[in-house]
Amino acid sequence: MTSYAYLLKFIVQEIPGLSISCTGGIYLPPFHLQEFCITPLLSKIDGFFRTELPRIITTSKLSWHYNLRCKTCYFANTCRKEAEGTIAMIPYLSYEKAKDLKTIIQDWKSGDEDADIEDLAKYLNDIDINDQHVNTNKVKQIVRYDKKLKTSPYLKVKPERAQVCI
Numbered sequence: 791m792t793s794y795a796y797l798l799k800f801i802v803q804e805i806p807g808l809s810i811s812c813t814g815g816i817y818l819p820p821f822h823l824q825e826f827c828i829t830p831l832l833s834k835i836d837g838f839f840r841t842e843l844p845r846i847i848t849t850s851k852l853s854w855h856y857n858l859r860c861k862t863c864y865f866a867n868t869c870r871k872e873a874e875g876t877i878a879m880i881p882y883l884s885y886e887k888a889k890d891l892k893t894i895i896q897d898w899k900s901g902d903e904d905a906d907i908e909d910l911a912k913y914l915n916d917i918d919i920n921d922q923h924v925n926t927n928k929v930k931q932i933v934r935y936d937k938k939l940k941t942s943p944y945l946k947v948k949p950e951r952a953q954v955c956i
């Protein structure tokens with residue numbers, strides 16, 4: 791709704807006497823109008839249209855992460871299939887943690903290819919479990935590394951369980 795108001799504001803800016811209200815509203819059942827102020831969100835929407843969107847459109851390689859928030863997305867089925875073998879196979883992995891994980895594994899391995907679940911398995915095989923380096927600890931924590939098994943239970947997750955969101 792804020793995007794809609796933002797775009798309408800842009801369209802009518804040169805029409806004298808016409809302005810867009812900063813109050814939005816949603817009708818809740820049965821007939822209750824719930825109003826709210828959209829002003830705090832306008833700067834975020836402005837940042838998205840002026841900075842984020844141009845960056846996304848002009849980037850040749852975009853990183854994406856299939857996650858719980860994808861649940862209602864129209865492309866969820868396609869992305870879930872494409873996510874097989876990637877870090878997104880780890881259930882309930884947030885975008886932020888996936889980003890950390892990918893960065894750490896990417897730095898550890900050489901090459902330009904994105905870090906995937908196989909790289910993660912190799913990383914876990916390679917690390918010294920007593921290593922207390924901040925990155926190693928972060929990876930162990932994110933993947934719930936099992937010291938006895940010397941692996942992560944997430945590495946055994948079947949594709950259909952990835953992110954368990956559909």
Ligand code: SF4
Pocket residue numbers: 854855856857859860863864865866867869870
């Ligand atoms: S399902 Fe795919 S397109 Fe939709 S939000 Fe998730 S990653 Fe993006």
